[in-house]
Amino acid sequence: MSKLLEVKGISKRFGGLQAVSELSFDLNEGEILGLLGPNGAGKTTAFNMIAGALRTDTGDILFDGQSLVGKAPWDICKLGVGRTYQLSKPFGGLTVVENVMVGAFVRTRSEAEARREAEQIVDFLGLSDKAGIDADDLTAVDRRKLELGRALATKPRLLLMDEVVAGATPQEAGEMVELVKLVRDRGVTILIVEHVMKVIMGLSDRVIVLDYGKLIANGVPRDVVNQPEVMKAYFGERYVQSRT
Numbered sequence: 001m002s003k004l005l006e007v008k009g010i011s012k013r014f015g016g017l018q019a020v021s022e023l024s025f026d027l028n029e030g031e032i033l034g035l036l037g038p039n040g041a042g043k044t045t046a047f048n049m050i051a052g053a054l055r056t057d058t059g060d061i062l063f064d065g066q067s068l069v070g071k072a073p074w075d076i077c078k079l080g081v082g083r084t085y086q087l088s089k090p091f092g093g094l095t096v097v098e099n100v101m102v103g104a105f106v107r108t109r110s111e112a113e114a115r116r117e118a119e120q121i122v123d124f125l126g127l128s129d130k131a132g133i134d135a136d137d138l139t140a141v142d143r144r145k146l147e148l149g150r151a152l153a154t155k156p157r158l159l160l161m162d163e164v165v166a167g168a169t170p171q172e173a174g175e176m177v178e179l180v181k182l183v184r185d186r187g188v189t190i191l192i193v194e195h196v197m198k199v200i201m202g203l204s205d206r207v208i209v210l211d212y213g214k215l216i217a218n219g220v221p222r223d224v225v226n227q228p229e230v231m232k233a234y235f236g237e238r239y240v241q242s243r244t
């Protein structure tokens with residue numbers, strides 16, 4: 001399996017706080033990798049370094065063999081790294097299709113082409129009947145789908161997804177999980193941050209766990225969640241001792 005992303009010893013310090021410390025991991029082409037860790041573990045910081053929103057203090061990030069360090073978010077997106085945000089904020093006053101077109105303009109200057117691609121994506125997301133409504137009028141779950149659509153329109157090979165089911169009902173979460181699987185089936189490699197364990201377990205081929213900015217586990221979801229280090233990070237030392 002070829003490596004699409006190689007993260008090599010990246011670190012980030014904010015003042016006195018070491019948010020990410022010498023983090024290394026690989027992501028294989030076609031894989032869904034879950035990024036886990038308790039609040040404040042450094043997941044978003046790691047994401048932001050890969051997407052170019054934050055500069056790394058140390059280390060390198062290779063995408064398809066090419067270093068992303070020092071590149072602007074826009075250029076990283078053009079290379080094929082898309083991202084979704086935890087808080088999806090559609091452009092109000094634009095329709096659902098027009099919102100997705102914004103993503104498509106990363107790849108094309110033709111309005112007709114952007115519209116055609118956006119319509120296909122809106123259809124894929126199951127939002128065709130809402131294509132012409134103001135994006136501000138969408139429900140929370142449909143906004144999440146739109147967020148995914150905007151990212152897909154940039155034609156990513158790697159998609160960084162931040163908490164796709166936050167605030168969703170179990171049924172809506174199930175819908176999002178199915179959509180993410182379909183995105184992978186279209187050939188997109190995925191790195192996903194998610195707090196809902198059931199979602200991560202159901203989606204990820206492999207998971208990595210961060211705690212205080214350090215990688216503490218890397219493996220198949222079922223093995224990783226039972227590792228004492230991981231339980232300690234999530235539930236504390238006492239919980240682990242009470243189980244052993």
Ligand SMILES: Nc1ncnc2c1ncn2[C@@H]1O[C@H](COP(=O)(O)OP(=O)(O)OP(=O)(O)O)[C@@H](O)[C@H]1O
Pocket residue numbers: 014017019037038039040041042043044045046
């Ligand atoms: N711009 C910043 N300036 C200062 N400290 C920051 C900044 N961004 C993040 N931090 C701190 O860095 C640490 C890691 O934060 P980060 O948001 O990466 O964690 P996280 O794992 O994504 O957490 P959560 O699950 O709560 O979103 C936290 O202690 C946070 O307060």
